[in-house]
Amino acid sequence: MTTDRETNWEIFKGDRSQHPEAIAALPDPPPWRSFLQAKPSKQTQAKPDSKAKRRGSTFYPNDREIKMVNAALALRRPLLVTGKPGTGKTSLAYAVAYELGLGEVLYWPITTRTTLKEGLYSYDAIGRLQDAQLNKEGEQDIKRIGKYIRLGALGTAFLPSAKPRVLLIDEVDKSDIDLPNDLLHIFEEGSFSIPELERIADQPQAKEIPVKTAYRDRYEANYKANTTTTIYEGVVECQEFPLVIMTSNDEREFPPAFLRRCLRLDMGQPDSDRLKQIVETQLGADLKAEAEKLIDYFRQRRDEGDGNLATDQLLNAVFLITQYKAPEKDFKEILLRYLNQ
Numbered sequence: 075m076t077t078d079r080e081t082n083w084e085i086f087k088g089d090r091s092q093h094p095e096a097i098a099a100l101p102d103p104p105p106w107r108s109f110l111q112a113k114p115s116k117q118t119q120a121k122p123d124s125k126a127k128r129r130g131s132t133f134y135p136n137d138r139e140i141k142m143v144n145a146a147l148a149l150r151r152p153l154l155v156t157g158k159p160g161t162g163k164t165s166l167a168y169a170v171a172y173e174l175g176l177g178e179v180l181y182w183p184i185t186t187r188t189t190l191k192e193g194l195y196s197y198d199a200i201g202r203l204q205d206a207q208l209n210k211e212g213e214q215d216i217k218r219i220g221k222y223i224r225l226g227a228l229g230t231a232f233l234p235s236a237k238p239r240v241l242l243i244d245e246v247d248k249s250d251i252d253l254p255n256d257l258l259h260i261f262e263e264g265s266f267s268i269p270e271l272e273r274i275a276d277q278p279q280a281k282e283i284p285v286k287t288a289y290r291d292r293y294e295a296n297y298k299a300n301t302t303t304t305i306y307e308g309v310v311e312c313q314e315f316p317l318v319i320m321t322s323n324d325e326r327e328f329p330p331a332f333l334r335r336c337l338r339l340d341m342g343q344p345d346s347d348r349l350k351q352i353v354e355t356q357l358g359a360d361l362k363a364e365a366e367k368l369i370d371y372f373r374q375r376r377d378e379g380d381g382n383l384a385t386d387q388l389l390n391a392v393f394l395i396t397q398y399k400a401p402e403k404d405f406k407e408i409l410l411r412y413l414n415q
Contacts, residue, residue: 083398104393105132105356106386130172132355133165134348142339143170143317147238149337150315152261154246156322157341159413160384163321166341167242170317177300178291180241180316182227184249190256193228193243195285197270216280219270224286225303231316232264233287233303239316247322254332261335264312271308282306344385346373352385353392364402365392372410381412 085096102108105128135143143166146153155163171179182193202222225233231241246254260266274280282304289300320336322328344352349369354361361369368391376383391409394400 129168133169152318154336161341167319171240180227198222220283230288232312234313238314243320246320247325275307381414
């Protein structure tokens, strides 16, 4: 017999009848799955924090991770972070930005088709041509070229600044074979040029061109000041080398020349104490007995199994079973399934 405890969390019944009023009972999302930041919480009515604060304030690095971040900051070297999914590789960047007040984390996800130029900037030549044909742009207003240029995350990270920005290059091991070597020049020189602006830099009115940046988090304190920037004579030169954190799932080997210029950190699987700390921080309360059992079960399966389990899976299971009162017998095995199965 199905009890009320096992059904009161379900708003979709699947009974082929309409229940449009049921969606109003949908509770707040998990803290790590809240997207529309302008929407206040149903419980507190408070305006949510920026992404950097929400992610950075809930991650606790261990001593080794702290030491390597400080070394990367002091030496002005990129930090290559390896580890299995769910070990907190990307969260490390947000934790540093949050604690040191470095603003929005500039995020650059890598695929097999990613090129260096995409990380530096994009130029909408077609859009400029269309505007010219519609007489939206006059020949004498050459500075308007800047409205068709947007710096990428990599390019924005190297803009002059009194303090370093945080650049997260995610899953760099998925890149084309040439990208790691292409990054070396940027990392060593700390500058790059934009040919479309260099070509017109000899004209007095085109020496300083305003362009868009990669900042997107509207709830960061420095968003308005950094949505655009001015490029002088087509060249970007960094003042403070950014904290570059590159994540890798160890899906490929990197060239020795690339590794020589990086500091390396391998993030191991979190132990039981750290798992409890993660769950407590994310859910904002002391652990219930059900959560304690799930953590022990998760750690045992992870340590003894032949597949990967991610911490995100544990958070999903704990949230659904302890907060929604979903039946553990139905969801424990489904949510804690090995990633390679």
